[in-house]
Amino acid sequence: MGRIMIVKPEVIVSAPAGLTSVEERALTQALASVGAGKIYILPEPVAAAIGAGMPINLPTGNLIVNLGGGTAEVAVLSLNGVVAYESYRGAGDALNEAITNYLKRKHNLIIGENTAEDIKIQFASALEVKNPVQIEVKGKNSKNGQPSVVYINSNELVEPTREVLNNIANTVKRVLTKTPPELMADIIDNGMILSGGTSMLKGIDEFLTKAVGIPASVVDEPLTCVARGLDIALHNLNSYKRSIKIT
Ligand SMILES: Nc1ncnc2c1ncn2[C@@H]1O[C@H](COP(=O)(O)OP(=O)(O)OP(=O)(O)O)[C@@H](O)[C@H]1O
Numbered sequence: 069m070g071r072i073m074i075v076k077p078e079v080i081v082s083a084p085a086g087l088t089s090v091e092e093r094a095l096t097q098a099l100a101s102v103g104a105g106k107i108y109i110l111p112e113p114v115a116a117a118i119g120a121g122m123p124i125n126l127p128t129g130n131l132i133v134n135l136g137g138g139t140a141e142v143a144v145l146s147l148n149g150v151v152a153y154e155s156y157r158g159a160g161d162a163l164n165e166a167i168t169n170y171l172k173r174k175h176n177l178i179i180g181e182n183t184a185e186d187i188k189i190q191f192a193s194a195l196e197v198k199n200p201v202q203i204e205v206k207g208k209n210s211k212n213g214q215p216s217v218v219y220i221n222s223n224e225l226v227e228p229t230r231e232v233l234n235n236i237a238n239t240v241k242r243v244l245t246k247t248p249p250e251l252m253a254d255i256i257d258n259g260m261i262l263s264g265g266t267s268m269l270k271g272i273d274e275f276l277t278k279a280v281g282i283p284a285s286v287v288d289e290p291l292t293c294v295a296r297g298l299d300i301a302l303h304n305l306n307s308y309k310r311s312i313k314i315t
Pocket residue numbers: 135136137138139140159160161185188189263264265266267268269270290291
């Protein structure tokens with residue numbers, strides 16, 4: 069907004085639904101320090117569901133699974149509010165770490181963060197595929213520190229990523245155990261909606277469908293879903309006042 073601001077801008081921001089009061093204060097102070105006036109905080113799963121176009125204003129149950137970089141957030145929403153919620157501190161970054169650790173353990177290869185990210189986006193899959201490809205990975209030999217090139221089969225990446233994905237599936241299951249029975253019918257019929265960058269991992273919808281037992285589908289444009297939801301909420305503050313915190 070440039071250097072000189074006559075009126076401090078109103079800012080809407082999403083944050084994990086389980087934000088502590090200390091974290092909330094840190095967030096609002098950070099925003100105030102860069103010039104924010106009124107600050108609206110919307111839980112990230114609510115923002116994701118609005119961005120996904122889910123009918124969360126109705127008295128029905130809506131299951132949203134937002135898979136980002138640092139956290140997987142799972143929520144059941146109804147009447148514009150959070151009915152059941154859990155967050156797991158492991159998502160896209162944890163997948164990169166798992167791939168990095170695997171290459172070191174199995175192939176004595178040390179790779180950088182960007183390489184792990186590239187391998188994940190291009191080749192990793194939550195389930196084995198029929199036509200795996202051979203991947204050339206360049207890095208450093210962990211034993212002698214010299215340049216090293218290793219060839220792996222893309223299906224090898226299923227094993228190291230499985231623990232994180234199982235933990236995400238278990239988080240969804242725990243949220244379902246906290247969900248009131250009258251909301252289950254809608255969830256069984258409509259399944260779960262996946263948003264966030266990590267929902268673009270190949271096969272993750274099929275994996276979660278199998279692991280949880282209800283259909284999972286990925287929203288259109290998962291990376292911008294939360295931002296789109298915030299935009300809609302900012303222009304309809306009254307509709308979402310049950311979920312928005314104003315500071
Ligand atoms: N095609 C892809 N396949 C798999 N993962 C992807 C893909 N594209 C992006 N990602 C991952 O998505 C993550 C970023 O997603 P997103 O922008 O939703 O997270 P964030 O909102 O920044 O994080 P958080 O919600 O945890 O605060 C990164 O871990 C990135 O590696």
